[in-house]
Amino acid sequence: xxxxxxxxxxxxxxxIFTPGANAQTLTLKDAxxxxxxxxxxxxxxxNYVKASQANVLETKRExxxxxxxxxxxxxxxxxxxxxxxxxxxxGATAASGxxxxxxxxxxxxxxxxxxxxxxxxxxxxxAKEKIKVAQTVLSRDQEDLNxxxxxxxxxxxxxxxxxxxxxxLVITQQRNLERAQALMNVVVARVKSQxxxxxxxxxxxxxxxxxxxxxxxxxxxxxxxxxxxxxxxxVPPADFVLDSLFIARIPTALNTAPATAMNEHPLxxxxxxxxxxxxxxxxxxxxxxxxxxxLFGVLxxxxxxFDYNYGTQFPDAYTGNYLKGVSFSRGxxxxxxxxxxNLTSPLRVHQQVVSQKxxxxxxxEEYGLINQQLQAQLxxxxxxxxxxxxxxxxxxxxxxxxxxxxxxxxxxxxxxxATIVDLTxxxxxxxxxETDRDIANNNVWQALxxxxxxxxxxxxxxxxx
Numbered sequence: 001x002x003x004x005x006x007x008x009x010x011x012x013x014x015x016i017f018t019p020g021a022n023a024q025t026l027t028l029k030d031a032x033x034x035x036x037x038x039x040x041x042x043x044x045x046x047n048y049v050k051a052s053q054a055n056v057l058e059t060k061r062e063x064x065x066x067x068x069x070x071x072x073x074x075x076x077x078x079x080x081x082x083x084x085x086x087x088x089x090x091g092a093t094a095a096s097g098x099x100x101x102x103x104x105x106x107x108x109x110x111x112x113x114x115x116x117x118x119x120x121x122x123x124x125x126x127a128k129e130k131i132k133v134a135q136t137v138l139s140r141d142q143e144d145l146n147x148x149x150x151x152x153x154x155x156x157x158x159x160x161x162x163x164x165x166x167x168x169l170v171i172t173q174q175r176n177l178e179r180a181q182a183l184m185n186v187v188v189a190r191v192k193s194q195x196x197x198x199x200x201x202x203x204x205x206x207x208x209x210x211x212x213x214x215x216x217x218x219x220x221x222x223x224x225x226x227x228x229x230x231x232x233x234x235v236p237p238a239d240f241v242l243d244s245l246f247i248a249r250i251p252t253a254l255n256t257a258p259a260t261a262m263n264e265h266p267l268x269x270x271x272x273x274x275x276x277x278x279x280x281x282x283x284x285x286x287x288x289x290x291x292x293x294x295l296f297g298v299l300x301x302x303x304x305x306f307d308y309n310y311g312t313q314f315p316d317a318y319t320g321n322y323l324k325g326v327s328f329s330r331g332x333x334x335x336x337x338x339x340x341x342n343l344t345s346p347l348r349v350h351q352q353v354v355s356q357k358x359x360x361x362x363x364x365e366e367y368g369l370i371n372q373q374l375q376a377q378l379x380x381x382x383x384x385x386x387x388x389x390x391x392x393x394x395x396x397x398x399x400x401x402x403x404x405x406x407x408x409x410x411x412x413x414x415x416x417x418a419t420i421v422d423l424t425x426x427x428x429x430x431x432x433x434e435t436d437r438d439i440a441n442n443n444v445w446q447a448l449x450x451x452x453x454x455x456x457x458x459x460x461x462x463x464x465x
Contacts, residue, residue, distance in 0.1 A: 024241065025241050025242065025243050026240045026241060026242055026243070027243045027465065028157060028160050028243065028462075028465050029462070029465055031156050031157075031160050031229065031232075031233055032153050032156055032157060032462070034156075034233040034234065034235060035152050035153070035155075035156040035232050035233045035234060036152060036153065037234070038233060038235065039152050039232060039234045040234070041148055041152070042145070042148055042149055042152055045141070045144055045145040045148050046145055048141045048144070048145070049138070049141045049142050049145050051141075052134070052138040052141045052142075053138060055134050055137070055138070056134045056135055056138050058134075059130055059131050059133075059134040062127065062130070063127045065117055065118060065119030065295075066116075066117065066118045067115075067116075067117050068114075068115070068116050068117075069114070069115045070112075070113075070115075071112070071113050071114070072111065072112050073109065073110075073111050073326050074109065074110045074111065074112075075107060075108070075109050075110070075325075076107055077104070077105060077106060077107045098310070098311040098312070100311075100312060100315075101312060104315065106315065106318055107320070108304065108305025108318045108319060108320055108325050109303075109304075109305045109320070109321070109322050109324075109325025109326055110302070110303060110304045110305060110306075110325055110326070111302065111303035111304075111325065111326035111327075112300070112301075112302055112303075113300065113301040113302070113303075113328070114298065114299070114300050114301075115298070115299045115300075116296065116297065116298045116299075117295075117296060117298075118294060118295070119294060119295045119296070120292050120293070120294045121293060121294065121295055122292075122293040123287060123290070123292050123293070124287050124290035124291075125287055126284070126287035126288070126290075126292075129280070129283050129284040129287055132280050132283070132284070133277070133280045133281055133284050136273070136276050136277045136280045139273050139276070140270070140273035140274055140276070140277050143266070143269045143270040143272075143273045144270050144273075146266045146269070146270070147266035147269070147270040149266075150266040150267070150458060151266075151267075151453075152232065153458050153462070154449065154452070154453045154458070155232050156232040156233060157449050157461060157462075158446070158449060159228045159229040159232050160229060160242065161442055161445055161446055161449065162225045162228070162229075163222065163225040163226055163228075163229050163240060163242060164242050164244060164247060164442060165225075165439060166218070166221050166222035166224075166225040167222055167244070168244075168247075168438040168441075168442070169218045169221070169222070169435060169438055170215070170218045170219055170222050172218075172431070172434045172435055172438055173211065173214045173215040173218040173431075174215055175434070176211050176214065176215075176427075176430075176431040176434070177208070177211040177212060177214075177215050179211075179406075179427060179430075179431075180204075180207045180208045180210075180211040180427065181208055181211075183204055183207065183410070183423065183424075183427065184201070184204040184207070184208050186410075186413070186414060187201050187203075187204040187420065188201050188204070190414075195416060196416075196420070199420075200420040203420045203421070203424060204420065204424075207424050207427060211431075214431075226238070226240055246445075246464070246465065247441050247442065247445065248441075250389070250392060250444050251444065251445060251448045251461075251464045252464065253448065253460050253461075253463070253464060254385050254389070254444075254447075254448055256460060258451075258455035258456070258457040258460060259457050259459060259460075260455070260456055260457050262371070262374065262378075262455070262456070264456060265374060265455070266456055267370060267456070268367065268370060268371055268374065268456070271363070271366060271367040271370055272367060274363050274366075274367075275360055275363045275367060278356060278359050278360040278363055279360055281356050282353050282356040282357055282360065285349055285352045285353050285356060286349065286353055288349045288352075289345060289346045289349050289350075290341070291339050291341030292339070292340050292341070293337065293338070293339050294337070294338045294339070294340070295335075295336075295337055295338075296335070296337075296338060297333070297334065297335040298332075298333065298335075299331075299332075299333045300331065300332045300333070300334075301328045301329075301331040301332075302328075302329055302330050302331075303324075303325060303326045303327045303329045304329055305318050305319045305320060305321065305324055305325030306318040307319075374454055374455075374456075377450070377453070377454035378451070378454040378455055380450075380454075381447065381450045381451035381454050381455075382451070384443075384446075384447040384450055385444075385447040385448065385451065387447075388440070388443040388444045388446070389444060391436070391440040391443065392440045392441060392443075392444050394440070395433075395436055395437035395440040395441070398433040398436060398437070399430075399433045399434055399437050401433075402426070402429045402430040402432075402433035402434075403430060403433075405426045405430070406423075406426040406427060406429070408426075409422050409423045409425075409426040410423060410426075445461075448460065448461050448464070449461045
């Protein structure tokens with residue numbers, strides 16, 4: 001029997017004996033897609049991208065001029081007094097009335113209607129740099145989403161392969177238990193016939209008990225792997241029926257070079273965007289060294305219940321009529337160009353720029369570290385592929401030899417030519433060989449997945465399905 005035929009039969013046995021074989025099969029592509037749609041961090045970072053997109057639009061609209069309208073109706077006195085005053089932190093009120101000889105409590109209605117426009121039309125590129133910062137933040141968040149989707153694809157693929165290996169181990173341990181029980185039946189029969197000592201039945205019973213424990217542990221491990229896969233997929237835990245046919249072959253892309261350069265790795269692109277954001281922020285901070293030029297205009301109208309001649313000679317020249325007090329009475333307009341330049345800003349801005357540049361240097365060091373780690377993992381991936389292929393080729397040889405040895409010892413024992421120790425040793429060796437075969441088959445795919453993760457080209461692995 002050839003190696004390929006043996007592997008195919010193994011896959012068919014899995015399909016036959018896996019519980020729930022008639023249930024809908026969960027393919028790896030479906031598992032990855034479910035993870036990308038449901039996993040919390042992927043969904044969260046997708047929302048962060050939408051927030052950054054909105055921030056870019058808002059930043060572009062900040063260059064629009066400010067256009068304010070206001071209206072107020074007031075009632076109060078207008079006593080004035082000669083003397084200076086400074087409205088510290090807004091602590092002042094406006095009362096446009098003549099100085100009177102004594103305090104009086106004459107009051108009337110008044111109104112102010114105001115429209116003003118202010119446009120910082122030239123800031124030495126400050127608005128443009130702020131837009132660039134917002135756009136770079138958007139690019140960073142988009143790359144963060146891309147690298148999270150990439151890593152989640154790797155994680156769920158590894159969990160899928162892990163569960164597949166766990167399911168195969170359960171089948172192997174179930175077969176081992178069946179062999180141990182068959183062995184015990186033979187031993188008990190020979191002991192009852194007084195062909196073998198009674199201790200043989202005790203050893204056989206111990207092997208059965210050990211096989212049951214191994215099966216229980218394998219089932220527990222399978223449940224742990226199923227729960228991990230469910231978490232990565234963002235779905236409730238379930239008894240997943242996986243696509244096991246592909247495990248019967250080895251991948252075709254084991255020696256294929258990655259389709260993307262290392263600097264296109266999703267993780268490196270994210271770290272590069274972090275550097276770009278910091279650099280743009282440094283450029284934006286530099287614009288605060290320069291003045292701001294503004295255009296402004298004001299259109300104003302006022303109403304008052306006090307007549308034009310109200311004062312010491314005509315203290316009764318006012319009315320308490322509301323409509324007369326709030327009606328349009330006097331209007332003014334004003335347009336102009338202004339410049340504001342805080343001459344001490346460069347002293348502060350210089351240190352802010354220096355601080356931001358050091359942050360950029362720190363981010364570059366982090367980029368270099370990640371790049372170094374990925375390069376080392378890429379080299380290691382080739383070694384893992386070679387070793388996994390060697391084990392894959394050796395595993396069937398080990399299983400064939402262990403099967404022959406167990407069959408031989410079983411026949412010899414039945415004819416009284418071997419001891420129970422020889423037989424149980426052969427049983428243990430066969431179980432170990434089958435376990436190694438299950439792991440070896442899975443490790444070839446795990447090695448390819450490791451290469452895809454290190455190179456940033458998930459298609460190396462995903463295109464095999």
